[in-house]
Amino acid sequence: SSPDSDGCTPELEKAGLLNKTKIAEGGRKLRKNWSPSWVVLVGNSLVFFKDPKSQTPSSWKPGNSRPESSVDLRGAQLHWANDLSSKKNVFKLRTVTGNEFLLQSETDSLIIEWYKTIQSVIDRLDRE
């Protein structure tokens, strides 16, 4: 049987490095502050970690691998948002609680894959 035959372990959908900035918290606009983030899509959540490359080897300990933040994708909305930045390949993720994030990559194929994968999770949750 597969390691998750009981269905209790959330499925890891995708992980990788993206540029990220939060632009709103509970509907209230925030000042942009772009930084690289290690992004993990697992189960119903998008989880953000510090960019491992920005850390010294000594700081890269299990205790430091705790997520910076995590986003519940249920009811979230995803839109391409090149009007919201001078950068290319930007999309906006808005949660039901009114938190808004911009995510960006210089690599077209990579950002398209992220967009499709996140949208498919949102669609799956919409159908539940």
Ligand code: I3S
């Ligand atoms: O939408 P904005 O305000 O033009 O966003 C830019 C600023 O946040 C800027 O920082 P300052 O707060 O020091 O002005 C950032 O360095 C830029 O990256 C932001 O614009 P982009 O176009 O990169 O999203």
